[in-house]
Amino acid sequence: MYNLEHEAQPDVFTNAFSAFWWASSSLLTVGYGDIYPITTGGKLFGMIITFLGVGMVAIPTGILSAGFVEQVTVIQDKERGAYCPHCGKKID
Numbered sequence: 001m002y003n004l005e006h007e008a009q010p011d012v013f014t015n016a017f018s019a020f021w022w023a024s025s026s027l028l029t030v031g032y033g034d035i036y037p038i039t040t041g042g043k044l045f046g047m048i049i050t051f052l053g054v055g056m057v058a059i060p061t062g063i064l065s066a067g068f069v070e071q072v073t074v075i076q077d078k079e080r081g082a083y084c085p086h087c088g089k090k091i092d
Contacts, residue, residue: 001049004042027053 002019005012012035013019022035026046037043084091 001037001042001045004039004045005037008039008042023049026050 001022002013002016005019006014013022018035022037025032025035027050037046078088
């Protein structure tokens, strides 16, 4: 982001750390509004990075949630006696 925005906003994107600050505040959905891209390339790059960041959180969350629900269902079925308490096989 620094390479895309520094020429257009040298007082805002003063160094790579300011671009890191923008990325952190945007990814964590705080978005203070103190630093934001104004060039077309910066905006496009920001949108792509934002979607990738959300996807990195949303996809694993869905997978972990589905596994958790599956395990809770297995435990509840065992407690209800749907499985043999000795061998663990499902009782029809």
